[in-house]
Amino acid sequence: MRADRLVATLLFLQERGRVTVPEVAAELEVSQRTARRDLEALAASGIPVYSQRGRGGGWSLVGGARTNLTGLTAEEIRALFLITGPLSATPELRTALRKLVRALPSTLRPQAEAATRAGVVDATDWSRNAVTADAVHRSALQAAVVDGIRVRLGYAGPGKPAGERTVDPLGLVAKAGVDYLVAGTESGLRTFRLSRVTSVEPTGEPVVRPPDFDLGTAWRALSEAFQDGMYAVTARARVRPDTLGLLQRFLGGRVRVGGPLPDGWTEVWVAGPAAKALAGHLAGLGAGVEVLEPPEVRQWLARIGAELTDTYPGEDPPAPPGP
Structure with missing residues (x-):
């Protein structure tokens, strides 16, 4: 200090x-x-x-006397400060940026200060709280990555009780407001969502780093494998015109739009990780989407519909508001 x-x-x-x-x-x-x-x-x-x-x-x-920072062009300085807007900057980053501004040659300093005010990076999804459980263990994992220390990680997978495993922290990745740890395990490289981490305990042992490891390359390989799982099942369906936009907002790139049908609806192909999961996503759109194939997605939709009818017998939705 x-x-x-x-x-x-x-x-x-x-x-x-x-x-x-x-x-x-x-x-x-x-x-x-x-x-x-x-x-x-x-x-x-x-x-x-x-x-x-x-x-x-x-x-x-x-x-x-001067102690100027050298080696950065005006374009590089502007790019650096543009991606670290005030909302995205942590207190430590803001302190570092303040020192960096002062170290710049006087002719470049105004551009850098203006760039910090020119934009804001907010990667948090609207559906998530601004402050999440991610932050609780982020600092400990960052330190483990930088110091190269193996940790005992408490982790609760989706629908599973928390367990503990020893991992080699190799890097942190932020994707669309969600933070992930990339770590080496007995089964190879794995990703761990920080919001599901329950504890971090350094072991004092050095990290075993794969030869020629590159975080960007590793993340692309892991995310591609995950994305392949998200496209394991594809359903062909017909969508009502007033529902197509909503379907695309819900499922984004997992929707491929075909041509219009004679009845005015639109043919689409929708991908998902499994028949049950895909049916669950589409069920929320009600009669605005009709799955044509495969049969297992239709069967899961029928089952979901029957379960909802049993749970809410004879209950009609509220009427839409009047003009």
């Missing part, structure tokens, strides 16, 4: 040219005593920092 403060103090000096102890204390949210000690430490370490007493005095860098 002291080293971070010293770097931040130096960059603040670089930005302002001359600063006072109260200004440094307010900027770094420390006491004036701590701010003064940090300035004195910079001077004692050989950095050309000097103080001047009296009106208009303060602390300055001798000769306007």
Whole structure:
């Protein structure tokens, strides 16, 4: 923490040219005593920092000494700050960006500051809470990935009680507002949804990393296998015009639209991981969708309909609101 403060103090000096102890204390949210000690430490370490007493005095860098960040083009800087908008930035990231802005050459600094205000990245799905269980164990898993430490992971799969397994954390992936851990297991590479993690306990043992492991390549292979499972069953159906848009919003890329039918409906093909799951998705659209094949999806729809009729006998839906 002291080293971070010293770097931040130096960059603040670089930005302002001359600063006072109260200004440094307010900027770094420390006491004036701590701010003064940090300035004195910079001077004692050989950095050309000097103080001047009296009106208009303060602390300055001798000769306007600079410690600029180099190697980034204007386009690279703009891209970096555009993808880290205020809503997406964690407190740690905001601190890092503030230091980075100060380290930039003065000619590039206004563009970087403007880029941070130009957009917001919010990957959270509307159907999920803004604060989820993901955050509870994210920091521990991030540390395990960075430090290369194997962990005992408590995990509750869908519809299963929580169990514990030892895994090698290799990376974290965020997809559409959902965080996943990519880890090595006895059965090979696996993904674990962070919202289902119940505990993280470092073992102190080093991670066993596959040779030539690349997180992006591994994630693409794992997600392709998952996506193949999502398309295991395909149903051919006819959809009423007023339901087609809703079906596409519900199932997105799993819907392939064909041509119009003589009765005004539209032919579609809808994919799902299994007949039962696909029937469950389509049942919510009622009579707006009729599955033509395969028979097992139709059978599951009939069963769902019978179960709903038994559960809600003789109950009609409310009438639509009047004009």
